[in-house]
Amino acid sequence: MQQRARFYSLTIFLAVTLSIVTGVSAEPDKPVIRLWPIEMVGVEKNRLREEQIVRKDKISVTNVLDPNLTVYLAKSDRPTAAVIFCPGGAYKKLSYRPEEEIKKWNDLGISLFLLKYTVPDNPDAAFKDIQRAVRLIRHQADKWNIDPNRIGLQGNSAGGHLCVRLSQNYQQKVYEPIDDADRVRCNPNFVIARSAAYFQGRKSDLEFDEALFPMKNKVAPTFLTYSKDDKFSIGGTEYAKRLKKAGGTVHLKLFKGGGHGMRGCDWFTPATLWLKANKIIE
Template identity: 30%
Template sequence: MKFTSSLLAFALASVVSAHAADPIIVKLWPKGAEEPAGFKAEPEKSEKKQDGIERTSHVSDPTITVYRPEKPNGTAVLVCPGGGYNILASEHEGTMVCDFFVKKGVTAILLKYRVPRRDPQDPSKYPLQDAQRAMGIIRHRAAEWSINPERIGILGFSAGGHLTVMTTLHPNERTYTQDPALDKEDVTPNFSIPVYPAYLVTKEETFKLLPEIAVTKKSPPMCLIHAHDDKGATSASASALLYLEYKKLDLPAELHIYTKGGHGFGMKTKNEPVDQWLVRVGEWMTSMGWMGEKESTQK
């Protein structure tokens, strides 16, 4: 498939909805999420400051919002915004990404997971519960939402990229009480797209993956996006190292590291090649047969 200039412009800047119907909002924990002892919830709020970034904070009632395309191709992507596990960058790493996928016929599902951090020692614990539950609900309702249950992927940015990796590599290690009506025994994503994932390495050892970042022969295909000038705990070395773990096991993987882009670019326009990262993701998904156009790319 050839990506036209109009599609590229849409990927970079468009926020125009292409939904066939109103978005569907589903609570992940109808009876309330299990919280650590002593945790006190504050009212959720969303605000946009002078930097133009929309921030959603104090999430205690996590949800998924399902954006359905007019002509669904059967593929779905669970989108996980970043924000250091303290807030959610819910627009340029959330709704704008969903708009791109919906335009391509992919059902986009925005995850609003719990923030801020509940457990300083394991900041992804409760967000991971939310992602695991979300994957279960999506598989339960796949037919209703015109989704092929074998074509459900996950994409996330920064902390949401870390959450994407953890959901990919530890999908069935539950730390919550499961509900058969909402959870599935296996919620492994069918493909994974970490975008500048954080916390796979430490600030001190950027060339060594943390022990929990362990790839197995059952790990699903992965496409990694990063910028070379990203540093510290979000260093591009993390994505390179994770790609090499995939390569060692000869698992399907793709890696894009752009010279410039820094951290947190999401759907911002940088006027650099990194602006095309989502186009590259679309090409990868097409090559893997998840966009309904695999045959045409091989002619």
């Protein structure tokens, strides 16, 4: 009897703290922009298909079959800056905390677009997704009250890697044009990368991934932030040094501790000051 009671208690605990959802999971009142025509994502059965796990304040998404953007618009009479947010998760899942990592951008007067890029284990497909995402938002700037010259990227961990990859390689042609949106440029106007991973390769087996980060193109102003005890900070510091040497604008903010998740680090305040210094927001 006592063992059965413990089993029921555990079952109730899991039901309260863990929710698994298959299918579209966007907030009902938030618009969703699908990136690709339905025939490119496996026809109608895959429309907005994903697997989502909700643990209290954290959401993890995987098996994204129909990459998309969820729109969080800032209230403004004038065109706003925009951030495309790329969650981390080792290119295996997308993990983020909505209250902590999404809605605060609106308080700055910045509209945010949550990018659910292709996962798991397909960084090159994710790179196509982020190119297409920037083009669609810039192409639809009037619709979303966005300033097309103030569209930036913010990414965590693998998402930060993806953002910086685009800032370096926006001229690469990685898919055939689909519509008028693909006539629009996909280079970001600014980049904020938090705990960006894999500058030394996904297996950390390189000194520096020069193939993916060649320092050849004009790169958007970049804000990098790490905890010093994060193993990926070594690659990020090297990236900042190389970008500065190449003539790029980069700001590296390091915190003493906090690990890869930057626990307890207020990186958002210096990032906000950086945005103001670069005249992206007032």
